[in-house]
Amino acid sequence: MIEPRVPFPTRSRALRTAALAALLGGCAVGSVLPVAALAQDDGVAALIEQAKYWRSKGREDLAQQALRRARAIDPDNPAIATAARNAPAPASTPAPAAKTTPSSPTRTSAPSAAPPRRAAPAQTSAADRAGRARVAGFEALEAERLEQAATEFEKALAVNARDPDALGGLGIVRLRQQRFSEAADLLERASRAGKASQWAEGLASARYFAGVEEAQDLLDRGQLGAAQARAEELVRSDYSEPAPALEILAQVYEQQGRYADAADLYRQAAEGPNADENRLQMRAARGRALAAAERGDDTGAVQEFQAGLMADPEDPWIRYEFAEYMIRRGRMPEAESLLRSLVSIGAPDALYAAALLNEDLGRPAEAERLLSMIPETQRTAPMRTFAIGVKTDAAITRARALAQSGQREQALGSLRQLGEMRAIPVGKQAAIASALFELGDQVGAAEVAQRALNGEVTDLGEYEGLIGVLVQTGRDDLAQAALRRAGQMAGSSPQGQQAYGRMQATLMIGQADRARLAGRYAEAFDILQSAYSSAPDNVEILAGLARLYENGNMAPRAAQAWQLYLAKKPGDKDGLIGLAQSAQRAGDGKLADDAADALLRSYPQDYQVYMALADVERVAGNERKAVRYLKEARELYAGQHNATSVVALGGNPFAGMQNQAGANPFRNQGPAMAQPQPVNPFALGGGTRLPAPSYA
CATH class of the missing domain: 1.25.40.10 (Tetratricopeptide repeat domain)
Structure with a gap:
């Protein structure tokens, strides 16, 4: 899915x-x-x-x-x-007086009439x-x-x-x-x-439209339950233009994984008066495509995606999702064709969608180039945030390259400077903290992670990296706080619950690793088993279990766990190294050699691979081959259980252990062997040999 x-x-x-x-x-x-x-x-x-x-x-x-x-x-x-x-009739004009002949010739001048007084304007x-x-x-x-x-x-x-x-x-x-x-x-x-x-x-x-705005705001803030209730209330209001409310409710159903229901709502919205029919029909086709993908109907999914393209050829997001689907199916030629069509459209949203795909494909430089083609005045807030993220990834990559070239302090300085920038999204701040931790600055990593936790998290996925680095730095208290916030944002949708399960497993893996390093193997096993029940698809749980078996001197089980890990993450370097080492310790040279060959084919220029294989050869007693591997590693660095066959690949490594007394193999080991008492240099006996170690 x-x-x-x-x-x-x-x-x-x-x-x-x-x-x-x-x-x-x-x-x-x-x-x-x-x-x-x-x-x-x-x-x-x-x-x-x-x-x-x-x-x-x-x-x-x-x-x-x-x-x-x-x-x-x-x-x-x-x-x-x-x-x-x-209206009042106009005032009558008096009839003119009859002309009279004056009786006397003497003319008397009439007095001049006073000018009429103008009325003062009335007050308004x-x-x-x-x-x-x-x-x-x-x-x-x-x-x-x-x-x-x-x-x-x-x-x-x-x-x-x-x-x-x-x-x-x-x-x-x-x-x-x-x-x-x-x-x-x-x-x-x-x-x-x-x-x-x-x-x-x-x-x-x-x-009605105030309610639509409220429902959209609730949806944008991840409050799916409240958004659904408000949208359903608007739909029941029988307003003459139902399309906006139906569309919000469809978006809620999408986030809940109810793709078929969402498709039906989009169809209803498209049939309403004054609706944007092409766009809504495209969204309906997308919902049907996702529903088909969820039930494993590849042909049906492709047909519906194509129907969506026909319904609204100008919409870039149906092409984006179709390309994402093709990438997940391993059909890269089709995905590349869709990506090129987005670039050819040339609109800001299309270029943004193409940049997102390139980042997913591990092409940050191309993503940055596509973003630079969008005029600054036409960039939306998500576009600007994404651009900052792309530049941050590039800066982290440069810092790691500096550290590998021997300029560790300069690399740390650039990463610390990046971590001070408030505009960087929370998810990328977590990546900065992780890079600091990798380069040995645990305090700096914890500070950046804590600042990120105090920032505004708008995407559930940002919590995943943040919890991971908080666990790495030993801040389980902050990781728990982040997990609680993530749980509130996740809601009840299937995707949200899956993401929450992954984050919960990340926290538990960190706790198990610390218990393992402290020698509390049974406790670590129980933690990992609980994590596996929450997130069975999390491959890091298998890696943690394999390391636990190795530390607990259970090499055959460690080899099996590494094979389970590689079945879900083929070709992984750490998995192949772990398998080669554990298989060799378990006495299965053939399995160890197969893992070593796979490593050399996939990572021929990685000096760390040769150093790890040198350890494998030492375990086998092949000192000459171990020395040869070490020489090759130096040159590259200078230039830059009884049965180890896995149970059914992809199976449950805890199968048959649940609810069984004594199922935890470490609980049956009995007390751990006591550590030898250190020799007191102020109480040495006679002779030239140190005394045999004594145990309390």
């Missing part, structure tokens, strides 16, 4: 885009605009009241201006026509300003000038914070701006303060 990276870097963005498309394409245009239309009734009424007010003040010009605004909002509203008919009340702001807000809203509309509605609310029209209008603005929680709050207040029916559809939209 393959374990895809979940969630993909663009998945939240795709969901948000789908929500926006639903909001503006179907549900928002179908529900928000009618709400705004309903709100026009109160806006028109407010303008008619303004006209009456100005008319009472004798300002018919302003009254007519208010009526023109009302008519622009609702031309067919009869109340506007009625208000216009109620706060209510009038609020009414104007509301009208301007709805006009801007209709014209999609959302920022201006918000400003006007906020002006009205500054006068009356309970103004239902301003609250509702601002709520519609926030809804179109995808600020769903704010929209829901504003529309709820508008419903309480005014007519609830006017805002019902907008409020339903705001609540």
